[in-house]
Amino acid sequence: MNRSATLAALTIGVVACAAAAWLNRSGETAALAASSSRCPDVTASRSHRDMVWIPAGTYLQGDTVYPEEGPVRKVRVGGFWMDRHEVTNAEFAVFVKATRYVTTAERPIDRVVHPELSGDMLKPGAAVFFPPKEIRGMEDISQWWRYVPGANWRRPAGPQSTIVGRENYPVVEVSEADALAYARWKGRELPSEAEWEWAARGGNPNAGMDHDQPKNANTWQGIFPVLNSGADGFSGLAPAGCYRANAYGLYDMIGNVWELTSDVFLPHHGDEPGPDQMPMLGQGKRYVIKGGSFLCAQNYCMRYRSGSREGQEADLAASHLGFRTILHAPRTGPGAP
Numbered sequence: 001m002n003r004s005a006t007l008a009a010l011t012i013g014v015v016a017c018a019a020a021a022w023l024n025r026s027g028e029t030a031a032l033a034a035s036s037s038r039c040p041d042v043t044a045s046r047s048h049r050d051m052v053w054i055p056a057g058t059y060l061q062g063d064t065v066y067p068e069e070g071p072v073r074k075v076r077v078g079g080f081w082m083d084r085h086e087v088t089n090a091e092f093a094v095f096v097k098a099t100r101y102v103t104t105a106e107r108p109i110d111r112v113v114h115p116e117l118s119g120d121m122l123k124p125g126a127a128v129f130f131p132p133k134e135i136r137g138m139e140d141i142s143q144w145w146r147y148v149p150g151a152n153w154r155r156p157a158g159p160q161s162t163i164v165g166r167e168n169y170p171v172v173e174v175s176e177a178d179a180l181a182y183a184r185w186k187g188r189e190l191p192s193e194a195e196w197e198w199a200a201r202g203g204n205p206n207a208g209m210d211h212d213q214p215k216n217a218n219t220w221q222g223i224f225p226v227l228n229s230g231a232d233g234f235s236g237l238a239p240a241g242c243y244r245a246n247a248y249g250l251y252d253m254i255g256n257v258w259e260l261t262s263d264v265f266l267p268h269h270g271d272e273p274g275p276d277q278m279p280m281l282g283q284g285k286r287y288v289i290k291g292g293s294f295l296c297a298q299n300y301c302m303r304y305r306s307g308s309r310e311g312q313e314a315d316l317a318a319s320h321l322g323f324r325t326i327l328h329a330p331r332t333g334p335g336a337p
């Protein structure tokens with residue numbers, strides 16, 4: 001799958017539940033004014049002191065709404081520590097300042113990996129969601145998703161945008177490599193899909209059977225992609241931690257930004273990697289992302305569930321996509337955070 005095609009696919013699923021936030025500033029500002037009092041301080045000064053212990057357990061992984069969620073199967077995961085909230089702009093900025101790391105979206109496109117690209121698609125940039133006023137059918141996702149040269153984590157909606165004043169928002173426009181680099185710098189890892197999904201269940205064995213749109217998460221109310229009421233308090237992206245934590249104390253596992261995992265995406269649980277999934281040079285390689293985003297709506301991309309999943313192209317950043325880290329360490333004693 002080439003980058004253009006992936007951008008299309010991403011727009012359908014991942015991006016379908018993506019980043020209306022950035023261009024919906026007026027609605028977001030109003031919603032933020034009404035809701036910011038419930039958002040905790042999760043800026044860099046407390047960088048990753050906030051992890052919670054996720055106990056070991058066995059559960060039924062997967063779901064039945066979309067084909068890629070099956071087959072539902074029993075899996076067991078060990079205990080681990082997990083970031084209480086999505087990694088924020090402030091936290092990512094500390095990492096970049098310390099390491100001078102340059103993210104994927106800020107680098108030239110690798111023409112060996114993507115010989116099919118031309119024009120603006122060869123410029124450093126990322127996928128940005130733009131809410132359209134009207135659309136002609138739902139097939140052409142370019143009506144609401146665009147590849148924007150100059151878009152990156154510092155300028156998530158393009159060269160004219162900024163994260164100033166949004167320090168406690170989740171970092172977006174990051175790739176799998178970016179998330180891994182951050183995690184390793186912290187001495188952490190990215191969660192596997194099974195770990196992430198287990199943590200999102202919050203210890204509730206029935207959580208995977210709930211297919212309703214959650215009331216306590218930042219998703220999309222209305223008709224995607226043209227009408228977003230913002231009834232949940234935010235018509236766009238929300239600062240990390242504004243919605244009630246789950247039983248493990250984790251914020252925004254469902255909604256706000258999709259979250260990268262360490263697992264390569266295969267079409268179904270239990271599939272063996274084949275040449276289509278593990279191509280040469282990493283072209284088209286995709287990783288599992290979890291939890292849906294503020295763009296997930298009842299009429300499109302009902303992926304605001306723990307069992308939902310999508311494949312995200314490894315080197316394509318998007319404005320509805322972030323991550324959080326985990327730590328494999330004993331619950332107590334040396335090594336525990």
Ligand SMILES: [Ca+2]
Nearest residue numbers: 218219232234
């Ligand atoms: Ca919302």
Ligand SMILES: [Ca+2]
Nearest residue numbers: 252253255257
């Ligand atoms: Ca999330």
